[in-house]
Amino acid sequence: MLGIQSIASYLPKGRVDNLEQADRFETDREFVEQKIGVTTLPRFEAEDSVVSASIAAFKSLCEKVSVDPADIECVVLCTQNPDNGGLPHNSALVHAELGLSEDCACFDIGLGCSGYVYGLSVVQAFMAANGMKKGLLFTCDPYSRILNPEDKNTCLLFGDAASVTLISDSPRYTLSSAKFSTKGAGSEALQKNSNLLEMNGRAVFNFALQDVPKQIKRVLESAELKMEDVDLFLLHQGSRFMLENTIKRAGIPAEKAPIKLAETGNTVSSSIPLLLEKELDSSPGTILMSGFGVGLSWATAIYTQVK
Amino acid sequence: MNREEAVKVVMSMLEKNVEGLEMSEDKMGETLENLGVDSLDVMLVVMDVGEAAGVTISDDEAEALDTPEKIVEFIAKQ
Numbered sequence: 437m438l439g440i441q442s443i444a445s446y447l448p449k450g451r452v453d454n455l456e457q458a459d460r461f462e463t464d465r466e467f468v469e470q471k472i473g474v475t476t477l478p479r480f481e482a483e484d485s486v487v488s489a490s491i492a493a494f495k496s497l498c499e500k501v502s503v504d505p506a507d508i509e510c511v512v513l514c515t516q517n518p519d520n521g522g523l524p525h526n527s528a529l530v531h532a533e534l535g536l537s538e539d540c541a542c543f544d545i546g547l548g549c550s551g552y553v554y555g556l557s558v559v560q561a562f563m564a565a566n567g568m569k570k571g572l573l574f575t576c577d578p579y580s581r582i583l584n585p586e587d588k589n590t591c592l593l594f595g596d597a598a599s600v601t602l603i604s605d606s607p608r609y610t611l612s613s614a615k616f617s618t619k620g621a622g623s624e625a626l627q628k629n630s631n632l633l634e635m636n637g638r639a640v641f642n643f644a645l646q647d648v649p650k651q652i653k654r655v656l657e658s659a660e661l662k663m664e665d666v667d668l669f670l671l672h673q674g675s676r677f678m679l680e681n682t683i684k685r686a687g688i689p690a691e692k693a694p695i696k697l698a699e700t701g702n703t704v705s706s707s708i709p710l711l712l713e714k715e716l717d718s719s720p721g722t723i724l725m726s727g728f729g730v731g732l733s734w735a736t737a738i739y740t741q742v743k
Numbered sequence: 744m745n746r747e748e749a750v751k752v753v754m755s756m757l758e759k760n761v762e763g764l765e766m767s768e769d770k771m772g773e774t775l776e777n778l779g780v781d782s783l784d785v786m787l788v789v790m791d792v793g794e795a796a797g798v799t800i801s802d803d804e805a806e807a808l809d810t811p812e813k814i815v816e817f818i819a820k821q
Binding site: 636 | 781782783786787790802805
């Protein structure tokens with residue numbers, strides 16, 4: 437059975453002081469710290485790219501677990517802000533940098549904040565269908581490339597990061613149940629226009645608070661689990677206020693749902709793996725992950741520890 | 744929903760969602776900003792009021808609701 441074996445991440449060295457940004461936008465510092473919940477944002481520097489950040493995440497993975505590049509049969513990279521406009525697909529560039537075998541499938545997935553939950557399922561299903569044993573799921577979506585420097589609603593929110601998850605036939609966690617949803621009619625809430633990100637904060641907020649809790653409850657029902665059966669709830673780290681209220685509306689015990697975005701901001705499809713990497717140290721038995729954003733797209737999955 | 748019920752809903756949702764805010768009739772005409780309701784609180788209050796009153800408030804309509812009284816008027820006429 438395939439599943440998550442290990443995870444590693446990379447944060448670029450560049451940092452933006454979000455409280456200084458607050459001053460620039462004439463926004464209350466306390467509002468930025470307490471409501472948005474972000475004090476520092478990691479930012480790509482000139483030398484950073486989706487490929488270099490992904491490679492850095494892979495190097496970090498190799499410090500945790502033994503990975504023989506010759507064994508990798510599948511590389512999937514989730515981004516909507518790829519290098520070279522996505523042509524070639526960035527997973528092929530990662531493949532080249534890592535010197536992987538030609539017998540290795542590579543493709544990119546174009547999803548935002550739901551991308552990690554989708555990506556895990558896609559990679560596992562693709563690998564299972566094709567008899568593969570080891571694959572890599574990368575996430576890296578540097579929104580700094582599309583931020584409008586005059587738009588405080590997005591500049592105060594998004595950080596750059598990358599992650600890599602080793603999917604293998606020696607898993608620590610396997611998929612129990614998942615749901616995937618889309619509200620394409622609401623996609624204007626988060627879109628790129630003239631190469632700049634536009635966000636309707638109210639629409640995204642309403643979506644997160646109204647639709648995500650329903651999906652979480654549906655996934656629990658389909659897995660025949662109750663809230664108390666889940667040890668850890670990893671929700672996409674959009675903003676502190678949105679998270680706190682989504683958690684409250686879903687009826688999730690707050691102590692089981694970490695909010696850790698003060699030093700990272702919203703890192704899009706990397707936010708859940710960044711959290712998961714840290715939380716795996718405590719070996720939670722049952723983990724629910726829920727990603728939601730661009731699309732509007734949302735996905736929730738439950739993973740259980742392999743005994 | 745009549746005005747009295749609408750006032751009750753709006754006041755209770757403001758007090759529920761905005762820490763330290765105590766509502767009274769004489770504050771209904773004040774701007775939400777002056778009452779210490781920040782932009783994120785406003786989104787939450789409008790959502791909760793809409794759900795409690797059983798009305799849908801579009802983004803454009805919500806933008807215009809900048810006092811408790813305007814929220815009351817909006818839901819009372821639905």
